[in-house]
Amino acid sequence: MICQGGCDTVRGRNEPNFFISVDIARNKTIEAGLQEFIAGNIINDYMCETCDKKVDIESRNYIDQLPNVLILHLKRFAFNFDTLRNEKINSRVEFPPTLNVLPYHIDNTKEGEEHNLEEYDYELVGIVVHSGTADGGHYYSYIRHRLPDGSLDPEKWFEFNDSSIKVYNSSNIESDCFGKSEQSLEDATASWYKTVSVDNRKNAYCLFYERKIKSDIRLVIEGSGEEEKCEMRSFKDHQKFVPDNVFHEVLKSNEKYMFEKHMYAEEYFKYLIDLFGNATY
Numbered sequence: 001m002i003c004q005g006g007c008d009t010v011r012g013r014n015e016p017n018f019f020i021s022v023d024i025a026r027n028k029t030i031e032a033g034l035q036e037f038i039a040g041n042i043i044n045d046y047m048c049e050t051c052d053k054k055v056d057i058e059s060r061n062y063i064d065q066l067p068n069v070l071i072l073h074l075k076r077f078a079f080n081f082d083t084l085r086n087e088k089i090n091s092r093v094e095f096p097p098t099l100n101v102l103p104y105h106i107d108n109t110k111e112g113e114e115h116n117l118e119e120y121d122y123e124l125v126g127i128v129v130h131s132g133t134a135d136g137g138h139y140y141s142y143i144r145h146r147l148p149d150g151s152l153d154p155e156k157w158f159e160f161n162d163s164s165i166k167v168y169n170s171s172n173i174e175s176d177c178f179g180k181s182e183q184s185l186e187d188a189t190a191s192w193y194k195t196v197s198v199d200n201r202k203n204a205y206c207l208f209y210e211r212k213i214k215s216d217i218r219l220v221i222e223g224s225g226e227e228e229k230c231e232m233r234s235f236k237d238h239q240k241f242v243p244d245n246v247f248h249e250v251l252k253s254n255e256k257y258m259f260e261k262h263m264y265a266e267e268y269f270k271y272l273i274d275l276f277g278n279a280t281y
């Protein structure tokens with residue numbers, strides 16, 4: 001926040017976020033959406049203690065800490081105050097296979113600093129697609145394959161759609177995920193009575209970008225007083241840091257869950273009734 005009242009004081013605070021919501025109503029690319037995310041907006045009647053009066057301030061957002069996985073959420077659902085309905089924005093939004101986030105990072109505002117561009121590089125590793133309307137629809141995912149050493153497969157992707165998992169040709173991402181419709185926000189407001197074809201209603205809803213150079217993560221096991229810092233070269237690295245007792249506790253609780261799930265399943269009761277019903281004494 002930058003005071004516009006004359007003192008130019010810059011105030012900042014960190015807000016933890018699990019994802020960035022990207023406005024797509026007016027933006028045709030993710031980069032334009034992120035640009036809008038960092039663009040300033042003016043807040044009136046802010047009490048500036050330096051100026052000692054109510055002033056306008058300019059508020060801006062920047063990325064501060066670089067996450068190992070950057071989740072971008074596309075704001076495809078919006079409430080329309082004219083129709084008083086939730087509506088889906090089906091317009092086309094392009095996104096790149098690699099994304100450099102320096103333009104949206106706080107470091108970019110620091111003048112005269114040299115940046116190692118690779119530090120800000122991200123690769124697309126997953127896409128959640130929504131197909132349908134604001135009232136109902138279906139979600140499925142495209143996920144990039146990982147090699148046994150944990151690194152990303154240069155080519156191979158999979159489609160995860162309910163119980164169906166199949167190899168996916170990533171050259172189809174544009175046609176399957178960007179969105180086909182040229183529909184603008186204005187058209188979207190009319191979409192409740194216009195028939196939009198199913199094909200025009202499927203488009204990316206969440207994007208998962210993985211950082212090329214991973215930062216270390218801290219593993220804290222609550223209550224145990226144990227804390228490990230592990231170097232992240234890939235996401236497989238943290239496995240060896242999970243303490244044995246935690247590993248066994250999770251394993252045991254998963255086993256219990258599976259046991260109970262089968263024990264109380266309708267199929268199991270049916271099976272028992274069949275079994276005993278057919279039994280001869």
Ligand SMILES: [Zn+2]
Pocket residue numbers: 003004005006007008009048049050051052055
């Ligand atoms: Zn001020």
